[in-house]
Amino acid sequence: MPELSYLALRSNPYEHDGYCLRPIRYEDREPIRQWRNAQLQVLRQAVPLTVEQQDAYFQRVVLPLFEQERPGQLLFSLLHHNELVAYGGLVHISWPDERAEISFLAAPARVRNPATYRQDFLTFLQLLYRVAFEDLRLNRLVTETYDLRPAHVAIMEESGLKPEGRLRQHVQLAPGTFADSLMHGLLAADYAATAP
DSSP states (O other): OOOOOOTTOSOSOEEETTEEEEEOOGGGHHHHHHHHHHTGGGSSOOSOOOHHHHHHHIIIIIHHHTTOSSOSOEEEEEEETTEEEEEEEEEEEETTTTEEEEEEEEOHHHHTSHHHHHHHHHHHHHHHHIIIIIISOOSEEEEEEETTOHHHHHHHHHTTOEEEEEEEEEEEEETTEEEEEEEEEEEHHHHHHHOO
């Protein structure tokens, strides 16, 4: 399948220092499925995805996004020196409110290396901020992160996301085991004040 580009964006892809944030590639669906299944504890996904479910999702949900002027989500593959290392994007986009939620998931091997994960995630966020605030002209980005990921939260805050609240015992990870959800946000004005 040829490289696709989003009708909603002026620029495809976004690049910085050996990294490339490009519209999600159809060929990345299987590694992404494996990463999701390996990291269920940090996702809003209750059970592992099958190959058939992932293929159907890409056909029914992901591919139509490329032709929409105002899609409900924009998903990206993050490449480092042409190797797929992570994926994510802007989800739950509310165009009337000029708001979106950030989604991010890296390859498990990269998650296990704190320095690599930090660099991947920071670069992803910096490139995604360009997409959201410079290209799409959104006003606000939000995140929800389970409190069992302190290093992940520290990287978000390093990137400029500001803590906005804690939802106590918001998700049940296993019977009788709950985690808090930490809410963060970033406004276009925050980004403009710190952007290079």
